[in-house]
Amino acid sequence: MLEQDPAAGLLRFGRLRQAWVWGIYPLLWLLTWVGVRSAQPQLLGIPAWYWGAGLAMLLLVPLNLYIVRVCWPRDG
Amino acid sequence: MGDTVLSLGVVGVYLLLLAAIGWWSYRHSGQDPVSYFLAGRGLGSLALTLTTLATLLSAFTFLGVPADAYTHGLGIFLGVGVTTALISGLFFWVGYRVWLAARHFGFITPSEFFGHRFNSPLLALLYCLSALTFTAPYISIQIIGGARTLAAVLGEGIPYWPLAVVVALVILGYVLFGGSQAVVWTDVVQGIILVLGMGVAFVAVALSLPPETAGQLDPWLSLPGPQGRWSWQTLLGNQLLFFMATPLFPQFFQRFYMAKSARPFQTLMVVWPLLILLVFFPAALIGVWGRLAFPNLQQPDQIMPLMLQSLPSGVAAVVITAALAALMSTADSQLLTASSLVTRDLVVTFLKRPLSLHQEELLGRGVVLGIGLVSFAIAVRPPGLIAQIATWSFQGNAMLFPVLIAGLYWKRATRAGAVAGALVSSGLTLGWLSGLLPKGWTGGWLPVIPAVVAGTAVLVVVSLLTQPDRERVAAYYENGPWAEEGIPESSVVST
Numbered sequence: 001m002l003e004q005d006p007a008a009g010l011l012r013f014g015r016l017r018q019a020w021v022w023g024i025y026p027l028l029w030l031l032t033w034v035g036v037r038s039a040q041p042q043l044l045g046i047p048a049w050y051w052g053a054g055l056a057m058l059l060l061v062p063l064n065l066y067i068v069r070v071c072w073p074r075d076g
Numbered sequence: 077m078g079d080t081v082l083s084l085g086v087v088g089v090y091l092l093l094l095a096a097i098g099w100w101s102y103r104h105s106g107q108d109p110v111s112y113f114l115a116g117r118g119l120g121s122l123a124l125t126l127t128t129l130a131t132l133l134s135a136f137t138f139l140g141v142p143a144d145a146y147t148h149g150l151g152i153f154l155g156v157g158v159t160t161a162l163i164s165g166l167f168f169w170v171g172y173r174v175w176l177a178a179r180h181f182g183f184i185t186p187s188e189f190f191g192h193r194f195n196s197p198l199l200a201l202l203y204c205l206s207a208l209t210f211t212a213p214y215i216s217i218q219i220i221g222g223a224r225t226l227a228a229v230l231g232e233g234i235p236y237w238p239l240a241v242v243v244a245l246v247i248l249g250y251v252l253f254g255g256s257q258a259v260v261w262t263d264v265v266q267g268i269i270l271v272l273g274m275g276v277a278f279v280a281v282a283l284s285l286p287p288e289t290a291g292q293l294d295p296w297l298s299l300p301g302p303q304g305r306w307s308w309q310t311l312l313g314n315q316l317l318f319f320m321a322t323p324l325f326p327q328f329f330q331r332f333y334m335a336k337s338a339r340p341f342q343t344l345m346v347v348w349p350l351l352i353l354l355v356f357f358p359a360a361l362i363g364v365w366g367r368l369a370f371p372n373l374q375q376p377d378q379i380m381p382l383m384l385q386s387l388p389s390g391v392a393a394v395v396i397t398a399a400l401a402a403l404m405s406t407a408d409s410q411l412l413t414a415s416s417l418v419t420r421d422l423v424v425t426f427l428k429r430p431l432s433l434h435q436e437e438l439l440g441r442g443v444v445l446g447i448g449l450v451s452f453a454i455a456v457r458p459p460g461l462i463a464q465i466a467t468w469s470f471q472g473n474a475m476l477f478p479v480l481i482a483g484l485y486w487k488r489a490t491r492a493g494a495v496a497g498a499l500v501s502s503g504l505t506l507g508w509l510s511g512l513l514p515k516g517w518t519g520g521w522l523p524v525i526p527a528v529v530a531g532t533a534v535l536v537v538v539s540l541l542t543q544p545d546r547e548r549v550a551a552y553y554e555n556g557p558w559a560e561e562g563i564p565e566s567s568v569v570s571t
Contacts, residue, residue: 025165032158036151039297045285046361047297050150054357057161060349064164068342072168 021071024063028056080230086393087226087400090269091246094262094404098249101258108433112255112440113184113416119260119334121343126267127260128331128344129351130405132160132322133270134214135221137355138399140462142383143376145363149296151306152363152463155314157356161349163322170323171332172341173484173558178333180557185413186329187421190476193483194491195548197426202498203476204421207326210472211410212447216454217462217469218407219243223455225381225399237456243404244452251408252441259408260334266401271354273398277380278358280387280395281365296364313522317467320474320528326417327409377462407451415443468509471524475505478532482539487549493539501531 035049043051105111119127144152174189183189186207191200222243223236230239251259295302299311322328335341366379369386373379380399384392419440423429431439459465479498482489501524507513508523518526552558 022165025162029158029162032154036154036299039294042297047150050153050297050357050361053154053158054353057158057349057353060161060164061346064345064349067165067168068346072338072342 021063021067025060028059028063031056080389082389083393083396084230086390087397090397090400093265094246095249097261097265098251098258101255101261105255105257109184109416109420109436111257112437113412114330114334115256115260117179117334118336119340120336121340123260123264124331124335124340125344125347125351127263127334127405127409128328129348130263130267130270130401131327131331131409132325132406133355133402134406135218135399135403136462136466137359138270138274138402139221139224139377139380140217140466141356141359142363142366142380143378143461144463145296145360146366146373146376146379148303148305149299149301150360150364151299151301151311153356153360154299155306155311156318157352157360159315159318160322160356161352163319164345164348166319166323167341167345167348170480170484171344172338174329174332175335175338175341176557177552183333185416185420186324186326187417188425189329190479190483190494191421191425193548193552194479194489194494195545196491196495199479199491199495199498200421201426202495202502204417204426206472206475206502207417208414208447210469211326211414212450213454213459213465214469215407215410215414215447215451216458217465218247218403218410219452219455220458221377221403221462222400224377225396225403227381240452240455243400244448244455247404247407247411248445248448251411251444256334256412259405259412262408263405266405269394269401270398270405271351273395273401274355274358276391277362277384277387277395277398280391281362281383284386285365286368293364293367296367309520313525314467316525317470317474317522320477320524321470324473324476324480326473327406327413330409330413330416411444411447414447415440418443418447467522471505471509471522474524475501475527475531477528478535482535486539487553488539488544489535490539490542490544492542493535493537496538497531497535500534501527503527504530 032053034052035047038049039047041048105116110116115123141152141156177183177189177193181188181192183192185204187200187204190203191197219240223239226239226242227234227236300306362383363376363379366373366383370379370382373382381396384395387395419431419436423439424431424436460468476498478501479494482494482497504513504527505524508515508518508527515523550556
């Protein structure tokens with residue numbers, strides 16, 4: 001019996017839609033460096049830069065969701 | 077005494093659960109290589125997400141990160157935690173593309189991708205040998221971490237090595253019998269336990285802190301840390317190291333082959349940063365906070381287990397179980413992948429010794445046992461701190477990163493270019509790690525960073541001077557898994 005490989009034809013990496021969105025990754029990465037040379041100010045005994053870096057990691061969730069919804073190859 | 081009994085009870089229930097999963101998998105999984113090594117290429121979103129998480133997070137995460145933060149401050153969170161979250165993008169750029177190729181060509185081991193893409197058995201062998209060489213020390217840190225965690229449960233007086241034996245035997249037991257089915261389903265349980273356990277540890281430790289700590293910890297709460305370790309160069313070097321090494325960990329790479337469709341990759345990509353945040357955010361803080369309770373610790377790797385001793389026994393037992401879950405879930409995957417590398421790449425492909433399915437399965441189990449013993453031998457006398465051994469091991473995994481990216485995205489990359497680039501990158505990394513080359517040549521970077529730069533340059537130049545294998549390029553890009561238009565005829569497979 002013959003059947004179509006479901007993996008085939010899924011990729012369209014060559015014509016990436018919404019390419020600008022990939023620029024947000026390095027932007028978020030750069031944000032994690034902000035304020036790292038100071039232990040102040042603090043919130044609950046944790047430095048602000050640490051909270052900020054955690055927030056930047058959290059923002060990856062909606063970013064990745066957007067990529068999955070919009071940029072992922074249509075058939076994938 | 078009562079606390080110890082409670083802790084042992086919780087850990088005992090956890091170990092029995094693992095044994096039960098191993099036994100169930102032994103009875104229900106197929107014995108062919110795809111079943112034994114890849115869980116039948118049938119993982120859905122939940123299983124792929126949790127097995128990938130549990131495979132990556134290890135004794136390094138649970139014990140090494142707090143230990144590093146205890147000594148050098150919170151920089152490890154940026155160096156490792158942030159990078160590990162950013163790796164979620166690679167599930168699209170690397171994982172999904174590798175999955176398409178593996179499904180199309182039937183790859184089982186990571187080496188098979190490298191060898192097939194460049195039509196080069198030498199490249200496959202190079203990946204196989206480097207993965208084996210650098211995986212054994214990484215397995216050993218799981219045994220070291222497990223023994224030290226169990227010591228925290230049982231208290232002083234019990235020698236280190238019998239505990240290491242117990243940890244090694246439990247892991248070997250369910251890997252030997254259950255194969256990847258057991259590894260994946262224990263990973264699911266372990267993934268849930270380790271995220272919850274770290275959360276419990278964070279809350280419990282935070283609530284137990286003295287109310288006034290103002291200023292005491294400031295050097296550990298900013299960069300470059302109390303000893304100046306986290307300079308921008310060290311931080312960037314560590315981030316690059318983890319970014320390049322993670323997708324090339326053989327046990328991680330093989331997870332890319334196990335998905336049953338594209339959907340699990342999408343789920344994994346979305347939830348990954350949150351899961352990583354839940355684990356790394358507390359891990360580094362617990363290490364720094366440990367300075368308040370144990371300011372002059374000689375062996376920083378003990379900080380997490382020591383912090384657990386100050387928690388209520390029930391809470392500590394849950395967290396200890398989480399630590400064991402983290403390290404066991406990594407070690408089992410490493411053992412299984414190393415076994416597939418030896419049986420399929422070294423024996424079947426390179427030595428050209430055809431094996432029956434039964435012979436392959438038996439050999440695979442023998443290799444698991446052998447690698448487990450080598451790792452145990454390293455663990456009996458640990459050559460350094462967990463974070464030090466891990467950093468050494470990660471560099472060995474990262475050195476083929478240029479070949480991976482060229483193989484995935486550069487049609488013009490040739491076999492000669494890939495082999496030359498891999499040899500230069502590997503040779504320089506090994507030369508610097510072994511001390512044969514002067515450390516001054518690295519310019520202050522981790523050795524693998526300049527090695528990868530040099531390897532990339534060689535790969536590009538040699539590729540441009542030689543011609544790619546047209547048929548192989550067409551097999552991938554024009555009428556194969558990465559074809560950009562339509563569904564080609566060659567993608568029709570018989571079943």
